[in-house]
Amino acid sequence: xxxxxxxxxxxxxxxxxxxxxxxxxxxxxxxxxxxxLKNTELKILIxxxxxxxxxxxxxxxxxxxxxxxxxxxxxxxxxxxxxDEMIDFLKFIRIDSMIPIxxxxxxxxxxxxxxxx
Amino acid sequence: xxxxxxxxxNNQIPVLNKFExxxxxxxxxxxxxxxxxxxxxxxxxxxxKVVNHQPSLEILQLSDNSKEMLSSWLEKNKIxxxxxxxxxxxxxxxxxxxxxxxxxxxxxEFEKIKRKEIEKKEQKRFVEIIKLTKQADPRxxxxxxxxxxxxxxxxxxxxxxxxxQTSSSDQGGSYEALHNLVVQKLSTDLKTEEINxxxxxxxxxxxxxxxxxxxxxxxxxxxxxxxxxxxxxxGSPYTSNENRQHEYLRGAIDEQLSVKQQLERKKQLQADKLxxxxxxxxxxxxxDPYLDLKREIQKLKIIxxxxxxxxxxxxxxxxxxxxCDIHQEHYHTLLQALxxxxxxxxxxxxxxxxxxxxxxxxxxxxxxxxxxxxxxFIDLLNKVGKERPELFRGFLKNQIQIDRNLIKMGVCQVxxxxxxxxxxxxxxxxxxx
Numbered sequence: 026x027x028x029x030x031x032x033x034x035x036x037x038x039x040x041x042x043x044x045x046x047x048x049x050x051x052x053x054x055x056x057x058x059x060x061x062l063k064n065t066e067l068k069i070l071i072x073x074x075x076x077x078x079x080x081x082x083x084x085x086x087x088x089x090x091x092x093x094x095x096x097x098x099x100x101x102x103x104x105x106x107x108x109d110e111m112i113d114f115l116k117f118i119r120i121d122s123m124i125p126i127x128x129x130x131x132x133x134x135x136x137x138x139x140x141x142x
Numbered sequence: 143x144x145x146x147x148x149x150x151x152n153n154q155i156p157v158l159n160k161f162e163x164x165x166x167x168x169x170x171x172x173x174x175x176x177x178x179x180x181x182x183x184x185x186x187x188x189x190x191k192v193v194n195h196q197p198s199l200e201i202l203q204l205s206d207n208s209k210e211m212l213s214s215w216l217e218k219n220k221i222x223x224x225x226x227x228x229x230x231x232x233x234x235x236x237x238x239x240x241x242x243x244x245x246x247x248x249x250x251e252f253e254k255i256k257r258k259e260i261e262k263k264e265q266k267r268f269v270e271i272i273k274l275t276k277q278a279d280p281r282x283x284x285x286x287x288x289x290x291x292x293x294x295x296x297x298x299x300x301x302x303x304x305x306x307q308t309s310s311s312d313q314g315g316s317y318e319a320l321h322n323l324v325v326q327k328l329s330t331d332l333k334t335e336e337i338n339x340x341x342x343x344x345x346x347x348x349x350x351x352x353x354x355x356x357x358x359x360x361x362x363x364x365x366x367x368x369x370x371x372x373x374x375x376x377g378s379p380y381t382s383n384e385n386r387q388h389e390y391l392r393g394a395i396d397e398q399l400s401v402k403q404q405l406e407r408k409k410q411l412q413a414d415k416l417x418x419x420x421x422x423x424x425x426x427x428x429x430d431p432y433l434d435l436k437r438e439i440q441k442l443k444i445i446x447x448x449x450x451x452x453x454x455x456x457x458x459x460x461x462x463x464x465x466c467d468i469h470q471e472h473y474h475t476l477l478q479a480l481x482x483x484x485x486x487x488x489x490x491x492x493x494x495x496x497x498x499x500x501x502x503x504x505x506x507x508x509x510x511x512x513x514x515x516x517x518x519f520i521d522l523l524n525k526v527g528k529e530r531p532e533l534f535r536g537f538l539k540n541q542i543q544i545d546r547n548l549i550k551m552g553v554c555q556v557x558x559x560x561x562x563x564x565x566x567x568x569x570x571x572x573x574x575x
Contacts, residue, residue, distance in 0.1 A: 051557065054557065081549070081555075082549050082554040082555045083554070083555045085549060085554035085555075085572070086554040086555040086556035086557060087557065089554065089556060089572065090556060090557055114549050117549070118549060118554070118572045119572065120572060
């Protein structure tokens with residue numbers, strides 16, 4: 026699994042590539058911690074799973090953990106570009122009611138900006 | 143009947159002992175009532191038979207002197223042999239009160255005359271008894287047979303002060319003939335032990351004096367022909383003696399049934415106890431929050447050597463051990479393979495990076511102790527992968543399948559840190575995260 030990120034104003038887009046599962050998925054937590062340390066003005070963090078080929082219960086757990094950490098710091102968290110199967114999974118367990126899911130990064134940014142304004 | 147009993151109790155029939163192999167009647171009078179009554183009853187039957195067939199003093203083939211003595215006694219008492227059959231008992235008793243030599247003669251003659259007739263009756267009775275035994279309820283059959291055997295043993299103990307012997311050397315030709323007849327009749331429908339009991343009974347019956355052994359047969363026969371439940375009840379059509387015999391039989395049967403019932407009761411209590419323990423050990427479905435999860439996992443096929451890696455995650459441990467119960471075969475095969483590999487100390491690392499990462503994730507995720515030598519652990523897994531690739535691939539595949547099913551059930555694995563800062567994963571319902 027490879028992780029990369031981009032900063033767009035007050036938003037950060039983290040891209041996940043490969044298997045977002047098990048041991049690999051755990052890398053996300055310290056990665057986000059580092060971003061937060063370096064970017065104290067962040068208002069939005071978007072997890073782009075467009076290049077993720079697999080996700081397991083650990084991946085979901087890591088996502089939820091990240092959501093809680095970000096919420097404590099009043100940073101909005103969202104997901105985008107998920108495969109249909111992943112969306113089904115997340116909807117099935119009703120995560121979509123906690124973490125918003127969008128089709129594209131632009132959709133996320135646009136929506137979240139609307140909410141802020 | 144009343145006369146006979148009274149006579150016995152007053153020691154007025156000492157000659158009866160002559161029927162019983164020279165033993166004195168005083169000995170017989172010391173015998174318990176129920177036993178004595180049976181003997182006397184049979185004595186009565188025999189005397190009646192004598193009278194029925196040849197109501198004359200000639201049948202006894204007494205010496206002239208004896209005949210004279212008997213005739214004078216009859217005249218003195220104005221008794222005719224034809225008048226009353228029961229009187230014959232007194233006549234016979236009187237005869238047998240002669241001196242010992244005369245008594246013996248009388249007995250010998252009597253037995254000589256009547257032997258054939260009695261043996262015929264015995265034969266008939268035996269066959270009838272066998273037939274009835276076959277018809278009897280198999281549960282009661284051994285009880286009755288044992289009651290007969292016990293009765294016979296009591297007679298032996300009283301008469302000869304010894305227990306039953308299973309072999310005898312003084313059995314005559316008639317015994318052999320009867321034996322063959324009985325064995326033939328017994329060869330079907332009866333159990334081996336029942337046949338053996340029968341053999342023991344009549345082998346020993348034949349060692350008794352003629353007059354007694356017929357009584358034994360009658361006793362046995364009565365066990366089947368008399369209505370057990372009616373015996374001894376008011377209005378019962380049977381004589382008091384027959385009722386006595388039934389009481390004895392009832393006692394024997396009740397005793398055996400009581401033992402049987404006690405055993406059954408004991409068994410039942412043990413079964414109930416076991417059931418209670420099992421119910422206690424069985425997890426209560428209503429209170430088990432992971433029941434659905436367990437059910438889901440139950441449907442899956444997993445190779446549960448994950449258990450070996452689990453240290454701190456109690457839920458996962460539960461789940462895996464639950465799965466282990468379902469797939470014991472796989473579990474043992476894998477453990478065996480691990481054991482073999484460890485013993486041989488083989489070092490084979492032949493897994494792809496992807497597989498190694500998967501194992502690594504499992505190792506970490508399942509919270510294995512950080513103190514464990516990880517390189518040794520991964521070596522071990524690699525060995526298994528090499529030695530049993532089909533199991534290993536299956537394991538990895540099933541890991542993914544299990545995980546998907548966990549997600550479907552709304553369960554995910556959430557990281558947490560212990561006091562020492564070690565990170566573990568716990569299964570949690572999403573809404574509780």
